[in-house]
Amino acid sequence: MKLITEALAKWQLERLEAMCQSLKSRAKNLEIGRKSLVWEHVDLAEDAIDEAVSALRYNKFEQASLSCQDGFVQAGLAELLLRYGAKLDSSLSKYFLLTTDKKKSPNEDMVAYLADSLTQMKLAIEYSNCTVSKRSQSILSQAMDFYNSAIDAIKSEADDDDPERPLHCAQAGLLQVFLASEFISAENQISLPGWRGLSNPMLASPIRRGSELIALLVETKILLRQMEQESVAPIETGGPADKEKLDLFELKSDWELSYHRYVSALNSLASGSTAHAQQLIKEALKDCRAVHQVIADSHVDSFPDLIDDEEAETTETGEKTDLRNFSPIVKQKQKEEPERVAVADLMELLGEVSEMISHVDVQKKTSMSNKLRVISEKYRDAHAAFKQRQFGRAERLASEALFELDVLRDQFKKVSKRTTGKYKIR
């Protein structure tokens, strides 16, 4: 028996060496990419040969035979690439995109559709040479993150519990691509060239009215911006205009809150909580409709004039016009650090944080995003109480918001330490 094992191991070793030699000589004329891949397989096969030789030296014939078998796998793959390389691309794709029951997998179809949409969007932006705002850029980054999550879900065995996870991640990504396209088109006042939009079935499920919310969010945001841009009158603190300023500030805050809810809904959808996502979309729609209604009911001229944070830097006086007169520390800080001027509006600042946090892994992302929403709500209510001169209530709500913020900061510190290098921007 030992003689047979020894003979078999030696015969396998000879065959493997001959295969490697043959592969090397035939790979010389291949194009560069395929050649390097074939060579890498041959290198691995040669590593297996070295292991087999060492094993034979110590009369470990079974070990040598196993090493040779590993080598045959590598050499076999190299042979496959050498013979059928160019044809493999399409045939493998077709083969692996089919499920075992020979039907197309909706998971992979949807992920491929998201990839298509991302490419189309990239092309449309490049063809039109349009300006992509920080928010739109961030939304597209999130869409890419959802694509990565979908790919990870396809690869991961753990997702057998939730077989539709790639589908849901891809749907969340598609909604973000759609939102970005609407924002970019509205901000640049153009139709994106070549961008065909998304087909209805992709938008309709599984969160109904997602597309309706997106359209409303964009329309309301553009109306709010128009109101800001059309305003030119100077701001006097302490006068009746202050109340109107606060009204506009609250409208912006409410819009940010609706947006937070929308982002939370996408995160819930991607993590499999479709019912929770649906609920958040419903709430966001209600809030956003209320903001839209207030704007529709009011004449634009009746709102106070307001200068955009970024534009404020370039006013003649050089003074930044702040919405509130109760933030001396922030004003001082902004004077010292001009790059922070653009984030004076706390709701907008929290919105940006929510977007940036969405690049952290899904569970933490949802938890932190929810916390940000709570902080926003408490701060907004505190603000409303202050306006109504209910200073005690305002103080209590602000204290609660501050406590939640401290908890969030601690949580983020822990996450960023634990996952150094895990902030995936792929």
Next chain:
Amino acid sequence: MILSHYESVSAVSSRTVAQRVQHASSDYWKAVKFYSNDEFDKARRLVSAGALEIKFIKQLLEAETTERELGESVFFEFATEKDQVRVEQISSSLELASIEILSFLAECKKARGQ
């Protein structure tokens, strides 16, 4: 082969493409490893994801080739921020939000005292 196509334009491609190629390549070798260890289901999953990645890379490469032919050399990237920069931004934004709420709280206390 996608690698052959990529090698010839790697110096002028976007970071998005470079990163995707890197990930697809890494997945391929992981799949080979699983295949060698007779873990066929794991290998199949990786190849399935790889096939999608390759399709995406191909589309991105084609889009960028068209752009280059039109004389464009700076491509739109889906994400530009570095990892560490993003962490720092979040930390500083949270700190700023904290200062903002603190100052509001001080105003509330002051107003209540009056």
